[in-house]
Amino acid sequence: MSRPYRFALIGCGFFAQNHLQAWAEMPDVELVATCDINPDSAAAAAETFGGTPYTDAAELFAKEEFDFVDIATTPPTHRMMVELAAQHKVAAICQKPLAWDIDDAQAMVRAMADADLPFMVHENFxxxxxxxxxxxxxxxxxxxxxxxxxxxxxxxxxxxxxxxxxxxxxxxxxxxxxxxxxxxxxxxxxxxxxxxxxxxxxxxxxxxxxxxxxxxxxxxxxxxxxxxxxxxxxxxxxxxxxxxxxxxxxxxxxxxxxxxxxxxxxxxxxxxxxxPEHSWASEPWNCIQDSVVNVQHHWIHCLETGQTPETSGADTLRxxxxxxxxxxxxxxxxxxxxxxxx
Ligand SMILES: NC(=O)c1ccc[n+]([C@@H]2O[C@H](COP(=O)([O-])OP(=O)(O)OC[C@H]3O[C@@H](n4cnc5c(N)ncnc54)[C@H](O)[C@@H]3O)[C@@H](O)[C@H]2O)c1
Missing domain, CATH: 3.30.360.10 (Dihydrodipicolinate Reductase; domain 2)
Structure with missing residues (x-):
């Protein structure tokens, strides 16, 4: 049986490993693609967690069909990624800080609102x-x-x-x-x-x-x-x-x-x-790792119910x-x- 929410993960670096592990333990999501400008990182994530590896986000959005994107790159690329999501009518969850600049952040929030798409910031504390x-x-x-x-x-x-x-x-x-x-x-x-x-x-x-x-x-x-x-x-x-x-x-x-x-x-x-324990979590990071699971459950709950995420893009402007x-x-x-x- 296929899982209801298909997603892609962009930025397969340090913190994204927690995202990938947490998604892997959730029954209602399916990873269809990974993306990183470093081909080894994209390939390693795809090999372990599934999906097709990409090195170019624009190509990923053009070629694959998915319901949401999980953006775990560093802040300078966040706006570009969110705007790609809005253009392709894909919901987005993006790592913090949303941007280095309030104009960029407002543009991201506007792009997602204009496209009527759910948008959450991965603010996990x-x-x-x-x-x-x-x-x-x-x-x-x-x-x-x-x-x-x-x-x-x-x-x-x-x-x-x-x-x-x-x-x-x-x-x-x-x-x-x-x-x-x-x-x-x-x-x-x-x-x-x-x-x-x-x-x-x-x-x-x-x-x-x-x-x-x-x-x-x-x-x-x-x-x-x-x-x-x-x-x-x-x-x-x-x-x-x-x-x-x-x-x-x-x-x-x-x-x-x-x-x-x-x-x-x-x-x-x-x-x-x-x-709470997870097989992949380890001290001293376990509390943070568990919070990633909680963020992701909240995001899926919001997609299912239409509820606005607690840490929506608009809320995170504050x-x-x-x-x-x-x-x-x-x-x-x-x-x-x-x-x-x-
Ligand atoms: N919420 C938390 O607790 C927490 C903890 C650590 C990091 N973070 C956040 O996570 C984000 C990533 O941080 P990190 O430490 O994992 O960084 P990182 O450098 O380890 O990972 C970022 C990855 O993005 C890739 N990347 C960069 N530009 C790209 C592009 N244009 N297309 C595709 N891939 C691209 C890089 O190659 C790298 O693999 C940051 O925004 C950081 O603030 C959050």
Whole structure:
């Protein structure tokens, strides 16, 4: 029996391996083609996961028939890929950051909307199992009205051997990691209306910033996003994100090794969260790998039901505005009024 959703995957590099593994465990999708400008990468992915390998995305769209495309290339190619999808009437899910430029991102969103096609950004941090648990606590109301958040990602893990392109990126850790934390800020606390950035480069071998702190102001709340690739500690917690949200009645904390603590008028609740397992997943990446499965299930659910994805292209323009606004604040030394670019 053929599977209902036929798809192609473009960009068979480092992170796409997680996409491919996650798709392979889903019964309702069929990989019809892979594409990468590196022929070996496209061929290796096709050999392991199926489909016909291509090296040219335009040729892929011209020759194959499929329902959606999964774009896992780096940001400079995202617009071209999404516009090809719109032209060929193919739904698209695209990796973050959507683009380096708000005009490109808006053009992508417009192209997909004009073609009346579903468009989602693969923004996976809010789909991490522990983040869903934090959100459940907030939605239950036990900690009251949240007024403070801190979302922290600090590591000394060598990210550059697996992702050498990060060494040459003029804009680095804010676009690579804080972008996810901005989306988490919105997920947990709502829409920020102002922000201020401090960031530096500690590693002299790279071009961009590798340590950043951004303070975000929301109506009635403040959130600190702090991110570092230079923070050694006695216990590596890479690639975990820690969260503290304080409310008028209590506090929820997601600490090292997925330890959840909820302090509320009902007492102190402690829980060791257990990340769902997948045969192909391995520590320390298992939480991220599981989140890829969750993103992809959400995407298929949206295709089936017609629901707008949580992290639709249009919604993600706000995340990109926060990301580019964070760089604007860094460049000018002034606060950024959120939404000014939209
Ligand atoms: N969500 C996450 O947790 C997460 C983690 C890592 C990376 N990412 C994102 O995934 C994307 C890819 O990052 P990566 O580290 O896997 O990069 P990568 O360089 O390892 O992979 C990108 C692949 O795209 C291919 N490619 C480039 N231009 C192409 C073109 N025109 N046509 C076809 N293929 C092309 C490259 O040859 C390469 O194989 C980035 O946007 C990055 O931000 C997301």
């Amino acid at each position: 809010r789909f991490q199992y522990p983040m869903r648990k934090v959100k459940e606590v907030l939605d239950s109301g036990v900690i009251g009205r949240p007024f403070f958040g801190r979302i922290s990602f600090r590591t000394a893990h060598d990210v550059y051997s697996a992702q050498p392109w990060c060494m040459d990126a003029e804009r680095m850790i804010i676009a690579d990691v804080s972008v996810h934390q901005f989306d988490l800020t919105r997920f947990f606390l709502g829409e920020p209306d102002r922000l201020f950035t401090e960031a530096i480069r500690v590693n002299p071998k790279i071009k961009g910033e590798d340590v950043a702190t951004i303070v975000l102001g929301l109506p009635g709340a403040t959130c600190i996003v702090d991110t570092s690739y230079e923070s050694s500690s006695d216990h590596s917690t890479y690639p975990q994100t820690f969260v503290t949200i304080e409310g008028t009645d209590g506090t929820v904390t997601l600490g090292p090794d997925y330890h959840l603590q909820v302090v509320s008028p009902a007492g102190v609740h402690e829980e060791q969260l257990v990340i 995340v990109l505005d926060l990301t580019l606004g964070a760089y604007q604040s860094l460049d000018t030394g002034e606060p950024y009024r959120v939404g000014s670019m939209l």
